[in-house]
Amino acid sequence: MKAQVTAHPQFTRARIDDRLYGAFIEHLGRAVYGGIYEPGHPQANAAGFRTDVLELVREIGAPIVRYPGGNFVSAYNWEDGIGPVEQRPTRLDLAWHTRESNEVGIHEFADWCDAANIEMMLAVNLGSRGIDAARNFVEYVNHPGGSYWSDARIANGRAEPWDVKLWCLGNEMDGPWQIGHKTADEYGHLANETAKALRAFDPSLELVACGSSNAEMPTYPEWEAKVLDRCYEAVDYISLHIYFTNYADNLRDYLALSEKMDRYIGAIAGVIDYIRAKKRSRHRVAICFDEWNVWYHSTEQDKQVLEGSDWPFAPPLLEDVYNFEDALLIGCVLNTLIRRADRVKIACIAQLVNVIAPIMTETGGAVWRQTIFYPYLFAARYGRGMVLDLAVDVARYDTTDEAGVPLLDITGVHDPQTGAVTLFAINRSPDDALDLDVDLTGFRDAAIVSHQTLAHTDPKAANTATRPNEVAPRNGDGLVCDQGRLKGRLDALTYHCIRLETTTVSDR
Numbered sequence: 388m389k390a391q392v393t394a395h396p397q398f399t400r401a402r403i404d405d406r407l408y409g410a411f412i413e414h415l416g417r418a419v420y421g422g423i424y425e426p427g428h429p430q431a432n433a434a435g436f437r438t439d440v441l442e443l444v445r446e447i448g449a450p451i452v453r454y455p456g457g458n459f460v461s462a463y464n465w466e467d468g469i470g471p472v473e474q475r476p477t478r479l480d481l482a483w484h485t486r487e488s489n490e491v492g493i494h495e496f497a498d499w500c501d502a503a504n505i506e507m508m509l510a511v512n513l514g515s516r517g518i519d520a521a522r523n524f525v526e527y528v529n530h531p532g533g534s535y536w537s538d539a540r541i542a543n544g545r546a547e548p549w550d551v552k553l554w555c556l557g558n559e560m561d562g563p564w565q566i567g568h569k570t571a572d573e574y575g576h577l578a579n580e581t582a583k584a585l586r587a588f589d590p591s592l593e594l595v596a597c598g599s600s601n602a603e604m605p606t607y608p609e610w611e612a613k614v615l616d617r618c619y620e621a622v623d624y625i626s627l628h629i630y631f632t633n634y635a636d637n638l639r640d641y642l643a644l645s646e647k648m649d650r651y652i653g654a655i656a657g658v659i660d661y662i663r664a665k666k667r668s669r670h671r672v673a674i675c676f677d678e679w680n681v682w683y684h685s686t687e688q689d690k691q692v693l694e695g696s697d698w699p700f701a702p703p704l705l706e707d708v709y710n711f712e713d714a715l716l717i718g719c720v721l722n723t724l725i726r727r728a729d730r731v732k733i734a735c736i737a738q739l740v741n742v743i744a745p746i747m748t749e750t751g752g753a754v755w756r757q758t759i760f761y762p763y764l765f766a767a768r769y770g771r772g773m774v775l776d777l778a779v780d781v782a783r784y785d786t787t788d789e790a791g792v793p794l795l796d797i798t799g800v801h802d803p804q805t806g807a808v809t810l811f812a813i814n815r816s817p818d819d820a821l822d823l824d825v826d827l828t829g830f831r832d833a834a835i836v837s838h839q840t841l842a843h844t845d846p847k848a849a850n851t852a853t854r855p856n857e858v859a860p861r862n863g864d865g866l867v868c869d870q871g872r873l874k875g876r877l878d879a880l881t882y883h884c885i886r887l888e889t890t891t892v893s894d895r
């Protein structure tokens with residue numbers, strides 16, 4: 388079966404904002420305690436952070452990390468996490484039915500981010516709290532000194548402000564499960580007023596309003612229209628969330644779910660345009676896809692904690708063990724985000740460590756890369772520059788929900804500074820190899836630098852502590868680039884990251 392692709396440096400869609408490859412760490416399960424932070428672990432540094440985990444986080448090179456939640460933030464008092472650790476209160480976390488020791492708060496997390504070389508994206512609590520707690524938190528984090536909260540930060544050992552630019556105005560406020568859930572009108576008003584207060588402090592902050600928790604919510608997409616109607620000029624982004632499942636165990640349908648994400652982005656882009664036109668506004672609101680991933684493998688086992696009567700500390704929760712088919716879908720999802728980089732400026736894989744995460748740890752033990760680590764790693768590392776508007780001619784198939792899903796999911800990125808071109812390709816077909824033919828004649832001197840592929844005979848194969856490399860990239864063979872044409876075979880159900888050098892550079 389043939390797959391014909393044309394790429395040209397003149398046909399680009401958008402410059403990718405590097406923050407498209409962000410991540411998320413919530414006070415949830417073993418993400419923080421037993422994940423990034425585990426004093427007493429043989430690999431822990433003096434501050435209690437696991438250096439083995441830090442190494443893998445640095446390997447990915449994610450530019451931003453959203454913190455501290457998620458549902459957790461909607462009943463969180465940020466002040467509980469400052470001051471001497473032994474004096475911090477233990478609280479009941481109402482979102483995940485666990486105990487929160489507050490051993491890690493903003494200072495510790497910021498130190499971890501420094502060590503991980505990652506910027507913070509912080510969320511304020513607009514569930515159980517409101518404008519006042521939000522503006523105090525921003526003052527604590529960002530004001531140099533000479534005010535109550537900035538001086539408190541200095542007294543707590545941090546002289547320099549952290550200068551965090553990106554702030555989420557609450558989390559999933561449309562969800563009835565959310566502590567302090569609101570109607571769209573209530574939330575839109577609160578988001579507008581909170582944004583006003585935060586901008587009075589610093590107009591250059593970048594603010595994210597909550598969109599729908601998912602595209603199945605009964606209030607979607609009216610929620611976005613109403614919320615933006617109330618706060619359009621005051622915010623920079625509207626957030627979207629999506630989680631994928633394969634309960635039906637239907638591989639062809641499962642790998643097509645990224646198409647649903649594509650439609651979701653298209654619909655919300657339309658809502659943004661509608662509100663912008665309605666308001667005769669010149670302001671542009673972009674999409675911040677600040678939670679996305681596969682989440683279903685752990686749902687059954689989590690019921691015990693979530694519905695239990697005790698309040699455990701950092702129990703395993705949402706510990707999905709990802710398999711090879713999940714990695715293929717995540718490759719398609721990342722391709723969707725890249726293709727939509729004209730509207731999606733920020734996105735965060737949810738989450739980063741242990742909780743629905745590419746990185747897994749054993750408390751007191753090993754750390755390893757889950758299958759989904761690899762497509763995320765390759766996109767985060769090499770998906771930087773201009774998105775190429777590829778012309779793709781390949782056979783398509785229909786699923787229960789989608790019509791015309793291409794067997795080949797492919798994106799291309801050109802870095803005009805270096806000339807590098809990277810292609811991310813997934814052959815969705817469980818049965819057929821694809822004969823790839825990419826016309827790169829518009830680029831000068833194209834030559835393959837590396838070809839990494841993920842393949843496995845069993846779609847359910849997973850990496851575990853004892854078999855950490857069951858699904859791992861290997862060097863691909865059989866692709867040749869000659870006279871500007873990249874040709875070769877992509878086996879059934881395979882992922883590919885193909886990096887080429889070219890001499891097509893510009894200062895775009």
Ligand code: AHR
Pocket residue numbers: 413456457458459558559600678737738
């Ligand atoms: O990422 C896990 C949870 O999913 C987050 O806390 C919440 O925002 C979403 O429902």
